[in-house]
Amino acid sequence: MDQVKVLIRDGALTPGDRLPSERELCQRFGVSRVTVREALRILEASGLVTIRVGAHGGAFLTAPSTDRVGEGLADLLTMSALTAGEVTETRKIVELGALPLIVERATDDDIDALFKLAEEGQAAVDEDAYTVDISARFHIRLAECAHNTALAMLIQSFHGPMLMSLREAREHAPAMGKRGTDEHRRLAEAIRERDLAAAQHVMSEHIARTAQRVSHGAEQD
Template sequence: MAATGRGEKDDLFSRVSTSRVSQVIVDQIKVLIRDGSLTPGDRLPSERDLCQRFGVSRVTVREALRVLEATGLVTIRVGAHGGAFLTAPSTDRVGEGLADLLSMSVLTAGEVTEARKIVEIGALPLIVERATEEDIDALFKLVEEGQHAVDEGEYTVDISARFHIRLAECAHNTALTMLIQSFHGPLLMSLREAREQAPIMGKRGTGEHRELAEAIRSRDLAAAQRVMSEHIARTAQRVSHEVE
């Protein structure tokens, strides 16, 4: 990628005047990324140039760059060829951002379970089609870990959540992976509430996890959809206090 310097991109930035100057700079750069004016690999102008273009102090520019770096949109390199370079945020970084938004939202266990029905059952066609042998082996390993925990009386909702997250990864769809990873906190919350309604849990769920892994290994979409529907429906009943 060619470096972004003086020339055709000189007029991309406009002066700002507000009490939260650094955030306005961050927002301007985000808009330029979204509309394609700036792309991963581009180098931002130097601090001095940015100060002149935005009409702010170097301290303010540095603060904005720190925010962009913390969100994974910019990487700072030192040396003769250093500077602030635009980067594509990683799956983990974006997932963390979505997770923060979800964790700060007021969500009920019932809402989370309804969303799981749409997302997890909807993902099964891709999972059944795309799961690799490595994926399937990983699912069965998690099933065995869950079974061992049940046998030892040490089963936790985190074990269940890890299976569902790994299952979604079998779709090999980056957007879906980010969504499911970000949903980890709310998923645990809904499972914990379900457990409060049915303290002795794990055995049946682990058995259904095994059935799901077997259906995926057999490329049997109908079986996978049936098991997942029953699996999530039971959680839905528990969080709505309609325990079986």
């Protein structure tokens, strides 16, 4: 399995290529069919190969999807002993760093989606039904506006830890939501106007407030 991954990494195998037959793999790597089949099963589960049956079947290399890679990263992050403070610090670095790309690359559809999410958030606040998941969805969609696959994977994988940090912040500020949704709208406006300085100012205040809340909770602990 590791040797197949090396071939993929070195460019010797590319998406769409058919891997050698089980017999050939056994001979090449000096292992049994049981070992080859187990390796193929793991590669298939990880999204690196697709197994097809029939006369033209076999193991074919595929490109892992954003969702598949994001899920793998999410599992690693979820199982790690992350603190809300660490998550918020990382968000500050990543989300502020992404803003130049977002302001430059966001399409009209992206901006419309941001305004729609901000409106949904405001409606939830008005109905006293605001949840931290609404905030997380806005930030994930915001990252997608950069049109950078690596960034989208990273932010998507951060969904669970982000929710954890937001929930902790909410414990120390139960009424949170109103100001946050207003800042979401202001972010959308700044991106629509291609105003990077304004977007950075809003984002800095937005995340700094969460950082202050989780820090306050840690001090109390």
